[in-house]
Amino acid sequence: MDRKNLEKLLNSVKEGKMEIEEASEILKxxxxxxxxxxxxxxxxxxxxxxxxxxxxxxxxxxxxxxxFEKLADKSNRVLATRATKEHFLAVREKVxxxxxxxxxxxxxxxxxxxxxxxxxxxxxxxxxxxxxVAEEAAETAALMGNEVVRLYDVGxxxxxxxxxxxxxxxxxxVLIVVAGMEGAxxxxxxxxxxxxMVAVPTSVGYGANLNGISALLAMLTSCASGITVVNIDNGFxxxxxxxxxxxxxxx
Numbered sequence: 001m002d003r004k005n006l007e008k009l010l011n012s013v014k015e016g017k018m019e020i021e022e023a024s025e026i027l028k029x030x031x032x033x034x035x036x037x038x039x040x041x042x043x044x045x046x047x048x049x050x051x052x053x054x055x056x057x058x059x060x061x062x063x064x065x066x067x068f069e070k071l072a073d074k075s076n077r078v079l080a081t082r083a084t085k086e087h088f089l090a091v092r093e094k095v096x097x098x099x100x101x102x103x104x105x106x107x108x109x110x111x112x113x114x115x116x117x118x119x120x121x122x123x124x125x126x127x128x129x130x131x132x133v134a135e136e137a138a139e140t141a142a143l144m145g146n147e148v149v150r151l152y153d154v155g156x157x158x159x160x161x162x163x164x165x166x167x168x169x170x171x172x173x174v175l176i177v178v179a180g181m182e183g184a185x186x187x188x189x190x191x192x193x194x195x196x197m198v199a200v201p202t203s204v205g206y207g208a209n210l211n212g213i214s215a216l217l218a219m220l221t222s223c224a225s226g227i228t229v230v231n232i233d234n235g236f237x238x239x240x241x242x243x244x245x246x247x248x249x250x251x
Contacts, residue, residue, distance in 0.1 A: 037063055040070050050144055054080035061090035069094040076111035077143050078114055081236050082138060083107045104135030110143060117146035117246035121175030126155030126179035129204040133235040134178040137200065140239025146246050156184045169193045174242045180204025183215025190224025196245050198238045199229045
């Protein structure tokens with residue numbers, strides 16, 4: 001339950017449209033709901049502005065569906081990351097109007113998500129092999145109330161593609177830059193525009209890429225100033241961080 005719905009609940013009690021006992025039953029499960037195998041944090045959205053996110057690896061489709069259903073009962077938006085098609089099919093049995101981003105491996109439930117961010121978040125990927133991580137970032141940022149634009153396959157091996165889209169970078173308020181291999185793209189972008197940037201190393205690359213460690217170290221040691229780096233393949237973390245930057249000054 002978000003702040004808006006909590007206010008509606010309290011107003012319903014004040015106006016006599018709902019009995020105190022009924023409201024108490026609803027509020028009882030808000031701090032957390034114990035399903036035995038999981039304790040769902042329903043107060044997460046009240047504290048941090050976004051509901052608890054379901055990380056699917058290690059969870060059965062049935063458990064994922066139960067958690068998703070409980071979250072959807074109390075919030076107008078729910079996100080499950082690293083979800084398989086089996087996870088999605090199980091969730092769809094319990095919750096209507098869910099969608100599956102197969103590329104980003106995300107299950108998304110949204111009613112109406114108001115755009116509340118100050119400006120646009122641009123998600124930029126070096127190559128098409130980085131798109132699963134880029135899509136995880138883009139979908140997360142969009143669900144958190146941001147206008148998101150995508151600029152894909154503009155890596156440094158063909159830097160003219162990036163230069164040709166400089167207006168996209170300049171028009172954005174926050175940048176998410178996703179790259180594998182040597183992870184050079186954030187340094188190039190950081191030298192072209194003055195914008196807050198969240199860099200995401202991916203595990204894409206040949207042997208010496210070391211499953212993303214080379215890209216991670218390259219981004220951490222970048223000569224471009226002001227780059228924030230998240231963990232390898234952590235598109236969700238990048239989308240969340242970019243959204244927080246884009247909402248600074250707003251409640």
